[in-house]
Amino acid sequence: MQVITSVKDIKLKVKAIKDSQLTIGFVPTMGALHEGHLSLIHTAKKENDEVIVSIFVNPLQFGENEDFHQYPRTLDDDCRLLSKEGINALFCPDRSEMYPAGFCTSVVLNNLEDMLCGKSRPGHFRGVAVVVLKLFNLIQPDSAYFGQKDFQQTVIIKKMTRDLHLDSTIKVLPTVRDQGGLALSSRNAYLTELEKRDAYCLYRSLVKAQSMADSGIRNAGKIIREIENILNSYKTVTIDYISIVNPETLESVQEVQSGSVVALAVTIGRTRLIDNIILA
Numbered sequence: 001m002q003v004i005t006s007v008k009d010i011k012l013k014v015k016a017i018k019d020s021q022l023t024i025g026f027v028p029t030m031g032a033l034h035e036g037h038l039s040l041i042h043t044a045k046k047e048n049d050e051v052i053v054s055i056f057v058n059p060l061q062f063g064e065n066e067d068f069h070q071y072p073r074t075l076d077d078d079c080r081l082l083s084k085e086g087i088n089a090l091f092c093p094d095r096s097e098m099y100p101a102g103f104c105t106s107v108v109l110n111n112l113e114d115m116l117c118g119k120s121r122p123g124h125f126r127g128v129a130v131v132v133l134k135l136f137n138l139i140q141p142d143s144a145y146f147g148q149k150d151f152q153q154t155v156i157i158k159k160m161t162r163d164l165h166l167d168s169t170i171k172v173l174p175t176v177r178d179q180g181g182l183a184l185s186s187r188n189a190y191l192t193e194l195e196k197r198d199a200y201c202l203y204r205s206l207v208k209a210q211s212m213a214d215s216g217i218r219n220a221g222k223i224i225r226e227i228e229n230i231l232n233s234y235k236t237v238t239i240d241y242i243s244i245v246n247p248e249t250l251e252s253v254q255e256v257q258s259g260s261v262v263a264l265a266v267t268i269g270r271t272r273l274i275d276n277i278i279l280a
């Protein structure tokens with residue numbers, strides 16, 4: 001596998017692929033790869049001639065008191081995994097390559113960036129948008145692959161792609177969960193055994209939301225209160241938000257319908273976890 005760290009070299013690699021008339025599938029990640037990332041990679045491989053994976057722990061999307069420094073970095077293991085998967089190009093630039101001194105450009109997503117996770121993570125989605133835009137400019141993917149787990153992120157990336165006339169198709173794939181339903185996340189590594197056991201209540205509460213909707217309950221407030229009760233019965237869990245939203249505008253809905261998204265964020269111990277379900 002070619003491990004590319006410079007902007008100059010990734011441009012050369014992309015030019016060579018484009019000159020050969022091959023399609024590029026792109027999977028942007030922050031590394032510490034798990035089955036969730038692999039499901040994106042597998043689909044990207046099926047649908048494209050070449051797949052480029054990026055690993056970059058993007059400082060711009062972390063708040064001052066967040067876990068940028070603790071974020072798991074397992075580059076050697078990740079490289080082994082990607083080689084085994086038959087990936088032939090990994091882009092893993094360092095910070096100065098992505099943000100040379102004096103870098104000052106931002107991407108603002110009016111409305112969308114301040115909702116849901118944006119409320120307690122100011123600046124987070126501007127950081128996400130700018131890094132994804134830079135990566136798209138470098139890699140010029142035909143298709144780029146994202147996980148539904150980060151639902152708000154997928155909405156923002158799709159909107160940015162449309163608003164800025166970017167030439168990539170955004171593909172969103174289902175959340176990969178462990179056997180108990182916990183959404184896989186690099187941050188799960190922070191959880192103690194007890195916290196992890198409690199973290200299963202996130203998915204259980206989302207399943208409950210679906211079953212309430214299935215039984216004909218349309219009142220979003222009622223469903224939210226039920227989720228709140230479930231989550232609040234765990235001492236380790238502190239709720240950040242529980243919302244039921246329109247999948248495109250992210251505005252709260254009063255009445256749930258098929259396609260409404262139940263999204264939540266909690267802290268368990270020192271770990272912030274998010275999850276969501278798109279109601280059937």
Ligand code: AMP
Nearest residue numbers: 029030031036146147149150175176184
């Ligand atoms: P991250 O490395 O956490 O920035 O994630 C990189 C990509 O993998 C994002 O598009 C995530 O939404 C996606 N991803 C992370 N966890 C999962 C999961 N459990 N299932 C599916 N996709 C995921």
